[in-house]
Amino acid sequence: MEIVKRLLAGDRKAAARLMSLIENDASQAPRLLGALYPHTGRAHIVGVTGFPGTGKSTLVGELTKKIRAQGEKVGIVAVDPTSPFSGGALLGDRIRMQELSTDEGVFIRSMATRGSLGGLARATGDVVKVLDALGQDLIFIETVGAGQSEVEIARAAHTVVVVVAPGLGDEIQAIKAGLFEIADLFVVNKADREGAEGAVATLNYLLDMNQADGDRWRPPILKTIAIRGEGVEAVVDALKEHLGYLKESGQLELKNRERSEGEVKRIIEEALWGRLLSRLKEGEWERMMLRIADRELDPYTAAEKLLESSGDTGK
Numbered sequence: 001m002e003i004v005k006r007l008l009a010g011d012r013k014a015a016a017r018l019m020s021l022i023e024n025d026a027s028q029a030p031r032l033l034g035a036l037y038p039h040t041g042r043a044h045i046v047g048v049t050g051f052p053g054t055g056k057s058t059l060v061g062e063l064t065k066k067i068r069a070q071g072e073k074v075g076i077v078a079v080d081p082t083s084p085f086s087g088g089a090l091l092g093d094r095i096r097m098q099e100l101s102t103d104e105g106v107f108i109r110s111m112a113t114r115g116s117l118g119g120l121a122r123a124t125g126d127v128v129k130v131l132d133a134l135g136q137d138l139i140f141i142e143t144v145g146a147g148q149s150e151v152e153i154a155r156a157a158h159t160v161v162v163v164v165a166p167g168l169g170d171e172i173q174a175i176k177a178g179l180f181e182i183a184d185l186f187v188v189n190k191a192d193r194e195g196a197e198g199a200v201a202t203l204n205y206l207l208d209m210n211q212a213d214g215d216r217w218r219p220p221i222l223k224t225i226a227i228r229g230e231g232v233e234a235v236v237d238a239l240k241e242h243l244g245y246l247k248e249s250g251q252l253e254l255k256n257r258e259r260s261e262g263e264v265k266r267i268i269e270e271a272l273w274g275r276l277l278s279r280l281k282e283g284e285w286e287r288m289m290l291r292i293a294d295r296e297l298d299p300y301t302a303a304e305k306l307l308e309s310s311g312d313t314g315k
């Protein structure tokens with residue numbers, strides 16, 4: 001396939017075109033992804049998540065500069081409508097990001113957060129595969145750690161960085177939002193502000209409470225001032241260290257297998273769901289839901305009927 005050949009040769013235009021094709025034309029996606037899949041699996045995928053405004057994009061930008069200085073290529077997927085990567089940010093932030101966009105070794109893609117939960121996860125995974133095949137060594141996925149789907153996307157990465165900012169009680173919020181347990185690395189950004197030490201102490205305390213005896217990786221807690229690039233190099237080192245740990249412990253293989261499993265399940269779910277909806281008569285779904293609400297029908301019987309009408313009786 002011509003476009004996949006060009007991608008594998010490092011053609012950035014081909015990468016952008018492939019992403020659009022896969023995103024907008026569901027009928028072409030399986031064929032295209034099938035062709036590039038054998039050339040994926042090399043990149044280190046890093047999820048960066050945390051509450052709005054903690055400095056995730058700034059941090060990713062600074063990390064990218066450091067990694068580029070080491071000669072590696074970087075991909076950035078911003079699952080985030082307000083990210084400076086996709087505009088709508090302060091001028092200073094935009095200027096910082098522009099430096100990156102002129103670098104041939106950096107590829108930035110923004111994902112719209114519209115659409116279904118599973119759809120977003122699938123689309124993000126597909127974009128990551130294109131970047132992987134393009135030859136990006138490290139791929140960042142920035143998501144806002146506020147919704148379930150974004151947390152799921154971050155979780156699919158090899159390494160998850162949870163960014164908190166001091167003084168917002170972020171650490172406690174992070175636990176409530178389920179961010180705490182997915183973190184491989186904590187970054188307390190905006191360390192130029194008051195309360196950074198307190199945030200580190202709180203996270204340390206929480207880690208002590210939550211760490212099980214058998215755990216071999218204790219998430220490091222690093223302080224950064226992303227706007228000045230301070231402390232960022234230590235984060236790059238910690239990312240590499242975590243990747244080393246994953247490889248040497250066998251976790252990498254396990255994570256990759258889990259991700260593949262999740263992907264296949266999601267594809268099947270979407271396909272079955274689509275098939276089912278396409279075979280329903282006009283208004284049938286709504287009528288059925290009303291009958292369930294009125295207790296004329298129970299959910300199990302309804303599901304059974306729907307599966308029958310879609311031709312998947314499970315028999």
Ligand SMILES: Nc1nc2c(ncn2[C@@H]2O[C@H](COP(=O)(O)OP(=O)(O)OP(=O)(O)O)[C@@H](O)[C@H]2O)c(=O)[nH]1
Nearest residue numbers: 051052053054055056057058082083190225226227
């Ligand atoms: N004081 C200070 N401000 C920072 C630091 N890092 C980022 N900021 C500022 O914080 C604001 C938010 O930064 P972003 O990088 O856009 O944060 P984000 O987490 O990506 O935000 P969302 O994507 O909207 O959730 C910007 O105005 C940054 O300039 C820092 O270390 N110190």
Ligand SMILES: [Mg+2]
Nearest residue numbers: 056057083084
């Ligand atoms: Mg952002």
